[in-house]
Amino acid sequence: MKPYVLITGASSGIGYEFAKRFALEGYPVIMVSSNDEKLSRACSEIKDHIKNCEIIKIVQDLSKRGVSEELYHKVQDLNIEVGILINNAGIGYAGEFIKSEIRQQEDLMMLNMNNLVLLTHYIAKDMVANKSGKILNVASNGAFQPGPYIGTYYATKSFVLSFSQALRRELKSYGITVSTLCPGETVSDFARRAGKQQLKFSMPARKVADVGYRGLMKGKNVILPGIHNKAALLVPKKIRSLIIAKVYGNI
Ligand SMILES: NC(=O)c1ccc[n+]([C@@H]2O[C@H](COP(=O)([O-])OP(=O)(O)OC[C@H]3O[C@@H](n4cnc5c(N)ncnc54)[C@H](OP(=O)(O)O)[C@@H]3O)[C@@H](O)[C@H]2O)c1
Structure with a gap:
């Protein structure tokens, strides 16, 4: 019997593709x-596409x-133990900080x-008790530099990446792995909701979830x-931040 996989933000984009992939794998x-x-x-x-999936x-x-x-508590009420946790739900907010809707920024954080x-x-406490588990936290390639x-x-x-790497070390001795997925621009609802444009070189969400699934396993x-996302990190951090300011400062 395979363990239960809990995926937050599973209704669209990367989270939805993760759900489909895990269901396909049984x-x-x-x-x-x-x-x-x-x-x-x-x-x-x-459910319509994958026969007998739960x-x-x-x-x-x-x-x-x-x-x-x-x-x-909702999960506990179902008498279910989560063996794999995918913390994927997330939103963005593009625009000048001082003009932003601060309550939206608070919700985002x-x-x-x-x-x-x-x-x-x-x-993770339950995983420790069971001496097994896998956690995947979805960060972003935005984690590697400030984004004006x-x-x-x-x-x-950046917080998610730092926290996940620290926790990885702490949970290793309990037999639990913590991985961090750092996608670059991805085709999903994210750009529209963040108030920015979907960039041309965006990766399909299915591909991102596929790389994430294999990495997690x-x-x-x-x-x-994505090779282009890896290559982007070779550009000095200061220049990356300047490019980001140029892209998002003009929207
Ligand atoms: N797309 C990109 O370019 C990109 C790049 C790097 C990292 N990421 C990260 O990838 C993750 C998934 O994003 P995506 O690109 O797949 O975008 P998406 O299609 O907008 O998916 C976001 C998911 O989060 C859920 N969500 C939003 N607000 C929520 C809330 N208040 N409570 C619970 N769930 C909520 C949404 O569902 P509901 O609306 O039903 O709540 C949706 O299922 C995010 O963490 C994002 O930061 C995305």
Whole structure:
């Protein structure tokens, strides 16, 4: 019997492709997101395409304080032990910081960082008790340098990368691996929701999830999908930040 895989942000983009991939590989999947209608559609699509797959839907807004506990209790009520956790839910916000809607920035930080940490805490404790588990946190290639005009988002992803690498070390002795996926531009709802344009060289979400799946299964530390995204990191950090300022300062 394969372990349950809990995926946050599974209603679209990379999270949806992860859900499909795990279901195809015969894993029972718990799909989480905040929009009931969108999530129901995503769950039905997967069930229609993959015979006999087990898909559980949990609607949970993860952008508020205290909601990770709610999600954890919903999982406990189902009498399920999560063997693989994919912390994928995330949003961005592009534009000048001082003109931004500060409550949206707060929700972004709560979703991308606080609730990722809290959910990891609850689920990793159970994994430690079981002496096995895998965690994949979705950061971004934005984690590697400051991002003017998209600064809060990039900073949350630097946090995710740093936190995940530290936790990887701590959990190693318990037989649990922690991996970090750092995608570059990816085709999904992300750009529209962040108020930016979908760039031409974006990778398909399915490809990103595929690289992420294989990296996670191998217990890799940091997973960077796409040769162009790897190559971009060879450019000095200061120049990368200047390019980002140019791209996002003009939207
Ligand atoms: N696309 C890119 O270029 C790119 C690049 C690097 C990293 N990433 C990261 O990849 C991850 C997935 O993004 P994506 O590109 O697949 O974008 P996406 O298609 O917009 O997917 C985001 C997912 O997060 C969920 N979500 C949003 N707000 C939520 C909330 N308050 N509570 C619970 N779930 C919420 C969304 O579902 P609901 O709307 O149903 O809640 C959706 O399932 C994010 O962490 C993002 O930062 C994306």
